Amino acid sequence: MKLEEAKEIVKDILPEKRYIHTLGVIDTAIKLANTHDENADKAALAAALHDMAKFHDKQEMKEIILSRHLNPELLNFHHELWHAPVGAVLAEEQHGVADEDILNAIRYHTTGRPGMSKLEKIIYIADYIEPGRTFSGVENVRETAGQNLDQAMKIALKQSILFLISKSQPVFPDTLATYNEYMQKEK
Numbered sequence: 001m002k003l004e005e006a007k008e009i010v011k012d013i014l015p016e017k018r019y020i021h022t023l024g025v026i027d028t029a030i031k032l033a034n035t036h037d038e039n040a041d042k043a044a045l046a047a048a049l050h051d052m053a054k055f056h057d058k059q060e061m062k063e064i065i066l067s068r069h070l071n072p073e074l075l076n077f078h079h080e081l082w083h084a085p086v087g088a089v090l091a092e093e094q095h096g097v098a099d100e101d102i103l104n105a106i107r108y109h110t111t112g113r114p115g116m117s118k119l120e121k122i123i124y125i126a127d128y129i130e131p132g133r134t135f136s137g138v139e140n141v142r143e144t145a146g147q148n149l150d151q152a153m154k155i156a157l158k159q160s161i162l163f164l165i166s167k168s169q170p171v172f173p174d175t176l177a178t179y180n181e182y183m184q185k186e187k
């Protein structure tokens, strides 16, 4: 699929604010890909589609999680987490995206996972730092992302988990496992 085609698809299904966020993620992902020797076309396509299921019907998402045998643990957590793995299913099944790295970048953009590829890290970070993000701490990750993706992941994961804890929210196991991986290896 071409980037322009992906943009048309999400422009139709996302509210304007979310579409503008998506454009910010595309732009940021292309820049990070160029800086860190990743394929910028793949980064742009993954970014364009990353939130495609963000407003998908909750019941339909539940059915997709069950019927495609996705991690059943998802259903014990907030439905906000479902749009990432469900988005990967829709990208593959409805739009013919076959590149496993692109699908994984969509699938794990919210929680991360241990052993993330460079593309997965780029989408995770681009989602976190795109120009529309203004929360406190975003600058820490913006400043670092151009130099060192792993360092940026470390900061983003730590801040995300602290944010969830400050809201007394449960933390999904993949998010904790990713955090642990980054804090255990010397990066």
Ligand code: DGI
Binding pocket: 021, 051, 054, 077, 078, 080, 081, 084, 109, 110, 111, 127, 164, 169, 170, 171, 172, 173, 175
């Ligand atoms: O879809 P976006 O808003 O662009 O960003 P995202 O895909 O990173 O989703 C962020 C939302 O997901 C935010 O509301 C916090 C929530 N979230 C992320 N990780 C976890 C989580 N919520 C819970 N309960 N547990 C998590 O581990």
Ligand code: FE
Binding pocket: 050, 051, 054, 083, 084, 109, 110
């Ligand atoms: Fe998302």
Ligand code: FE
Binding pocket: 021, 025, 050, 051, 127
């Ligand atoms: Fe997003």
